[in-house]
């Protein structure tokens with residue numbers, strides 16, 4: 159069995175570093191920061207790490223239904239979603255993730271779009 163990205167990129171610690179770097183970028187974005195104004199960021203980063211561990215092929219589960227419920231009231235626009243994806247890609251590139259792995263992670267995340275963007279499905 160080939161090693162999962164989760165194993166290759168440092169397990170929970172590696173993934174949580176990437177998630178922290180990602181939210182630094184998100185909170186620096188004028189378009190995205192307002193969505194997070196009232197959010198407890200430590201709790202969010204905990205949950206988001208769990209989700210990303212799953213995305214990297216590690217042991218965690220987040221259902222699409224959970225994603226839908228969490229984002230339903232946020233009225234997330236296609237532009238905000240696009241900005242978030244661009245920042246995610248930039249974070250992975252900065253973390254020296256292999257380009258083939260970046261492509262897979264971004265594609266897996268893009269498949270969740272209908273559960274995140276308001277009125278997308």
Ligand code: HEM
Pocket residue numbers: 190193194197198202205206209220225228229232234238239240242267268270271274
């Ligand atoms: C594919 C893209 C995305 C994924 C996989 C994702 C995933 C998640 C996860 C796992 C959580 C934590 C859920 C929990 O507390 O159990 C969360 C919360 C949140 N997300 Fe996303 N998200 C995405 C895109 C976005 C976008 C584009 C925005 C805004 C522009 C956004 C705004 C938020 C906010 C504000 C919360 C906190 C909600 C709260 O605590 O009340 N997310 N997201």
